[in-house]
Amino acid sequence: MKLLRLKITDPAGFRSLRSGFEHHFRNESDLQEESDSADEGFAPFICAGPNGSGKSNLLEALAAIFYQLEVQRTQRSFLPRIFEYDPEGNPDGIKDGDGSPNAYELEYLIGVPDSYRRPDSPQLAHVKVIKEPGRSPGLTWLNSESFSTDGLSTLTDEERGLLVPEYVLGYSSGENEILSLPFFKLRFVQFDEYWNSLQVQLDYPGHPETRLAYLDNGFSQAIFLCNLLMQDASDLQPFREDVGIETLREFRIVLRRSIPLEQTKLEAFDYASDDQRRERSNRLRAENPRSSDSELQELISREIVKNNPALKTDVDESGVTRYRVNLLHGLDGDDTSPRMVSALRRCATLSYHDETTDTLILDYRVNDATKEAFRENFDFATFKSPLGLFRAFQVLLTLNLYAVSDTLKADLYRSNSHYVSETVPTLASDQRIMRFKLVRFSKRGLSTPMMLKELSDGEHQLLHSLGLCLLFRNTRSLFLLDEPETHFNPDWRANFISRLRQCLPGSSDTRQEMLITTHTPFLISDSRREKVLVFSKDEATGDVSVRTPEFNTLGASINKITMSEVFGKRETIGAYAQSILERKRARFEAGNEDPSALIDDINRELGDSVEKILLVKAILGSAEGQALEEQG
DSSP states (O other): OEEEEEEEOOTTOBTTBOTTOEEESOOHHHHHHHHHTGGGOOOOEEEEOSTTSSHHHHHHHHHHHHHHHHHHHHTTTOOOGGGOOOTTSOTTSOOTTSSSOSSEEEEEEEEOOGGGOOTTOOSEEEEEEEEOTTSOOEEEETTGGGSSSOOOSSOOHHHHHHTSOSEEEEEEOOTTOOSOHHHHHHHHHHHHHHHHHHHHTOOOOSSOSOOEEEOOGGGHHHHHHHHHHHSOTTTTHHHHHHTOEEEEEEEEEEEEOEEEEOGGGGGGGOOOOHHHHHHHHHHHHHHOTTOOHHHHHHHHHHHHHHHOTTEEEEEOTTSOEEEEEETTGGGOOSTTOOSHHHHHHHHOSEEEEETTTTEEEEEEEOSHHHHHHHHHHTOSTTOOSHHHHHHHHHHHHHGGGGGSOHHHHHHHHHOOOTTGGGGSOOOOGGGOSEEEEEEEEEETTOSSOEEGGGSOHHHHHHHHHHHHHHHTTTSOEEEEEESTTTTOOHHHHHHHHHHHHHHOOOOGGGOOEEEEEOOOHHHHHTSOGGGEEEEEEOTTTOOEEEEOOSSOOTTOOHHHHHTSTTTOOOOSSOHHHHHHHHHHHHHHHHTOSOHHHHHHHHHHHOOOOHHHHHHHHHHHHHHHHHHHHHHO
């Protein structure tokens, strides 16, 4: 995928991006240069600039746009009722004011399968998306006549699916992140998609229908395990070079199978027609003429349970009937089933079902046989790769959203607030449907295995960011990474672009697009000038502008980048050290000190820096000039 142009045409703008904001990611010469230098490999866009200059808002706008396209793409398969077809308003269920820009233009190039190409076809489809206020976005395949299509202006569902990224992936390391809103909405759509399949007894495909995924820290363990279990040793080299990961030793998966269900919610699992319901009610009343209305409702509830295998009843000590729903019903089967829970059970070294809590515990002692079992059990149509295993984990982890009320979900779907994630309740460990425990691995230099939770913040962040790149490296995806290197030491920051290039192949048919926001000069020094986007905001008008640096950034020194227009820093030392240096300069300029003694004082108190060298040179030059003057 290759982004070409984004323009915000919403009269109200979007966040800090005013109406009329426009950025061209590439022009024709840039595309030609990328084509000529394709063997150089993967290169992300680096978004740099001061805090509050609009960097994250650009990522947020792209995420929101593809959220709208995803709602539009999946409307015919499954969406919650809030997105239902509205012919008089928004026919695709997309509502203005939901946290997305209300009007925009977006252009990009994206690869299409060989089946759509003719011998003379270009490698990439040119896509244009236009949304006007109060209307749904329109997606156009501008160069469709160059491919094996019917040339009609109306795209088929299959073509719409081809012309958007396979995945749009978001990640932010910040506590006050603003990127997650559209991703959170579709995470709840993923839950509702599966919940709906349980209610109406539909087969579930084993993976989420929607393509947006916000991979926050809740997915770190899944990312780590999928890579260590199923990637080749050579692919894991970036893990080993910096963090020193050697071998995965063991882990546990805990699956809580069923949860309580209020009797009033049983009706959602009853898909009998109105006539069938009346016939059932009349029949039960005739069979039980002395039953009260509440007793009759109890009989109806039991028939609903009888007709839906995901439901069951328990009778407590006081004789009261309690209802439960098996959330894993659509994901489990017998010992030969290809469903994900069955497959995970076959890969386990030991499995145990605690009937008291209805909890399945799967323990894994990892060796070559374990890894082979995962490859065998996850090598069929639904999964087929480490990414397939990750998507299975993604489904199971999403079930932890079961405790969120319908009212809260409805508010979330309509929300445009940055704080939406804070309204989602955090479950206690034993209340979660799926969780990992006891993840242990061997690490270079340590004699005993260590727990994943024992790693530092920087180690977690490196494994997380590189791990998601490894998982999605063979897809046509858009990565939106908001300051992914905040906890890295200087050496890891200097190596980060090289590590990304190791993880992502950068081939033309699966080219990924990635935008990274950063305050790290190292990422800029490893990027060509045309891939560095410098953001600035006019203090008077609030207008955000984006430009490329005026100098060649690739290989530029950190001092050069820091002191350039990229970050606007004019000193290479801290403000406190600079104040000390200025006091020394004032003493020199007063002319009352012995130059040698002053230089000794400066060297004793301050470390080496460009600023210190310049001051010392000025003192020496002044002393030499004075000596020559005295000799003359």
